[in-house]
Amino acid sequence: MMSDDIILSTENLTKEFAGFTAVNGIDLKVRRGTIHALIGPNGAGKTTFFNLLSKFLSPTRGRIMFKGRDITAMAPADVARRGLVRSFQISAVFPHMSVLENVRIALQRSRGSSFDFWRSASALNRFNARAMQLIDDVGLTSFADCAAVELPYGRKRALEIATTLALEPEMLLLDEPTAGMGHEDIERIAQLIKRVAVERTVLMVEHNLSVVADLSDHITVLTRGQVLAEGDYAAVSNNADVREAYMGVGHD
Amino acid sequence: MEQRLSDPAADPHALQRSTLRGNAESIGFAIMVAALVVTPFFTYPLFLMQAMCFALFACAFNLLIGYVGLLSFGHALYFGWASYLSAYAAKAWGFTPELAILTGTATAALCGLVAGLLAIRRQGIYFAMITLALAQMMYFFALQAKFTGGEDGIQAVPRGHLFGVIDLRNEAAMYVVVLVIFLAGFLFIHRVVNSPFGEVLKAIRENETRAISLGYRTDRYKLIAFVLSATLAGVAGATKAIVLQLASLTDVNWPMSGEVVLMTLVGGLGTIFGPVVGSFVILVMQFKLAAMGEWVLVIQGVIFVACVLLFRRGVIGEIANWLRIRL
Ligand SMILES: Nc1ncnc2c1ncn2[C@@H]1O[C@H](COP(=O)(O)OP(=O)(O)O)[C@@H](O)[C@H]1O
Numbered sequence: 001m002m003s004d005d006i007i008l009s010t011e012n013l014t015k016e017f018a019g020f021t022a023v024n025g026i027d028l029k030v031r032r033g034t035i036h037a038l039i040g041p042n043g044a045g046k047t048t049f050f051n052l053l054s055k056f057l058s059p060t061r062g063r064i065m066f067k068g069r070d071i072t073a074m075a076p077a078d079v080a081r082r083g084l085v086r087s088f089q090i091s092a093v094f095p096h097m098s099v100l101e102n103v104r105i106a107l108q109r110s111r112g113s114s115f116d117f118w119r120s121a122s123a124l125n126r127f128n129a130r131a132m133q134l135i136d137d138v139g140l141t142s143f144a145d146c147a148a149v150e151l152p153y154g155r156k157r158a159l160e161i162a163t164t165l166a167l168e169p170e171m172l173l174l175d176e177p178t179a180g181m182g183h184e185d186i187e188r189i190a191q192l193i194k195r196v197a198v199e200r201t202v203l204m205v206e207h208n209l210s211v212v213a214d215l216s217d218h219i220t221v222l223t224r225g226q227v228l229a230e231g232d233y234a235a236v237s238n239n240a241d242v243r244e245a246y247m248g249v250g251h252d
Numbered sequence: 253m254e255q256r257l258s259d260p261a262a263d264p265h266a267l268q269r270s271t272l273r274g275n276a277e278s279i280g281f282a283i284m285v286a287a288l289v290v291t292p293f294f295t296y297p298l299f300l301m302q303a304m305c306f307a308l309f310a311c312a313f314n315l316l317i318g319y320v321g322l323l324s325f326g327h328a329l330y331f332g333w334a335s336y337l338s339a340y341a342a343k344a345w346g347f348t349p350e351l352a353i354l355t356g357t358a359t360a361a362l363c364g365l366v367a368g369l370l371a372i373r374r375q376g377i378y379f380a381m382i383t384l385a386l387a388q389m390m391y392f393f394a395l396q397a398k399f400t401g402g403e404d405g406i407q408a409v410p411r412g413h414l415f416g417v418i419d420l421r422n423e424a425a426m427y428v429v430v431l432v433i434f435l436a437g438f439l440f441i442h443r444v445v446n447s448p449f450g451e452v453l454k455a456i457r458e459n460e461t462r463a464i465s466l467g468y469r470t471d472r473y474k475l476i477a478f479v480l481s482a483t484l485a486g487v488a489g490a491t492k493a494i495v496l497q498l499a500s501l502t503d504v505n506w507p508m509s510g511e512v513v514l515m516t517l518v519g520g521l522g523t524i525f526g527p528v529v530g531s532f533v534i535l536v537m538q539f540k541l542a543a544m545g546e547w548v549l550v551i552q553g554v555i556f557v558a559c560v561l562l563f564r565r566g567v568i569g570e571i572a573n574w575l576r577i578r579l
């Protein structure tokens with residue numbers, strides 16, 4: 001039954017850009033229901049790896065299995081429909097739509113009526129209650145009617161997470177969810193991730209090591225497109241290779 | 253900053269602003285209808301009917317550029333081919349005007365579907381180039397085909413009897429028909445823009461990558477918008493053929509595609525009334541300056557440049573921005 005526990009796995013996943021190998025033969029297994037952190041120095045290939053998983057890039061070689069199915073050749077929208085939804089390193093919102101409208105767009109997709117061009121947009125009001133719940137969960141209630149573009153950075157990330165959660169994905173890919181945030185926002189987002197991960201799987205790229213230590217069940221360290229080490233926080237942080245590559249601390 | 257982000261529920265002006273928005277559109281619509289009902293008593297109804305056809309054409313074009321962000325540079329294809337088929341159906345097959353218009357519209361819808369399937373995956377300038385290339389291809393087809401009448405076009409198209417009953421040679425009857433078609437088309441576009449589907453179009457225009465990551469197969473939405481736009485352009489072209497009793501190469505050639513861009517730009521991209529105002533402005537100008545011959549083109553060029561440099565929002569866009577309302 002061991003394999004049923006694995007929600008996402010990659011085999012020899014590789015991406016080459018004009019001769020430069022950004023992701024180099026990665027074998028990764030993510031267990032269902034865990035928070036799995038992906039760490040590594042800038043340029044290690046973390047974002048590229050996420051782009052491969054969400055099918056925004058096609059791999060040069062290798063295979064991706066999600067929920068027991070090969071999704072290597074799937075279109076990105078279809079991967080999202082199967083329950084693997086990503087966020088972006090550069091916060092992705094619909095800038096000139098309100099916070100409420102941003103979340104509703106996601107609800108609308110998963111609950112139908114997206115093709116109805118003959119109906120009034122007021123048909124979307126039936127999603128308002130659920131949207132407000134999600135907005136409340138990320139602490140944006142008082143911003144519901146603001147245009148997303150007017151939100152401070154940290155709140156934009158929160159909105160992005162609320163929008164992602166509206167799809168009720170089985171698995172989330174979060175690319176540096178706390179990057180560029182102040183202390184308070186980091187704490188709030190970390191708590192939020194912890195809460196949503198109770199019934200989901202999370203794979204996240206994160207630079208803030210205290211967030212990683214606090215949240216993750218399992219850690220994979222990447223350098224130069226390859227897996228350097230894996231394990232829980234204690235194991236990884238005591239790994240000599242990791243200390244050298246990641247923290248600039250040499251072998252004893 | 254925090255001040256502006258304060259709880260909108262606690263801001264008494266917020267609600268007022270949103271009702272003002274809805275009202276501005278209603279008031280604008282009432283003014284437009286009133287003007288279209290009254291003006292035929294003061295000026296040439298034929299000119300107004302022609303202008304309404306072009307206004308609907310521009311509104312259809314604006315659905316694509318203004319609300320999806322797709323620049324089609326070949327919209328004459330749908331306008332012109334609908335015009336040909338409508339004229340031919342009325343003249344050669346003896347169709348009643350409503351069936352002739354339907355025939356032209358269906359032709360445009362079909363052309364829109366084929367062109368859309370070929371072009372929709374392309375981005376930006378490539379999309380514009382493919383739509384232009386397809387339109388030029390269909391222009392040469394119109395030039396060579398027998399039934400289009402070559403340089404002469406299809407002339408003396410009978411207006412016929414609406415539903416076989418109402419004689420459209422009567423200018424008043426024809427006017428009412430065109431007015432109804434224009435208003436129906438206008439309201440339909442307004443509805444599309446303000447529908448659940450329109451909401452998705454807005455999201456795609458704002459951030460397509462994010463829309464895809466939320467599971468939207470964005471090409472399908474863009475294709476539907478493209479076909480709707482082509483179809484409405486077809487309604488405009490098919491109606492024009494009945495009104496002016498003529499379908500000609502002018503309707504399918506590329507300057508027509510350029511003209512609809514200009515009309516939309518002058519009136520205001522992505523505004524609901526802009527294309528209407530823009531097409532009236534351009535047509536009145538062409539009419540008043542007709543005696544100046546080729547100079548009209550030069551003046552149009554100057555207006556185009558002025559719009560791009562000085563009035564990016566267009567007439568209606570500038571007004572709406574100034575009054576802080578949506579028009
Ligand atoms: N589209 C691309 N074309 C060429 N090189 C790229 C592309 N995307 C990323 N890279 C390169 O791949 C490497 C990994 O980048 P990235 O995945 O963004 O790293 P990380 O997210 O770990 O900081 C970098 O050296 C980057 O310059």
Ligand SMILES: [Mg+2]
Nearest residue numbers: 046047048089
């Ligand atoms: Mg990155």
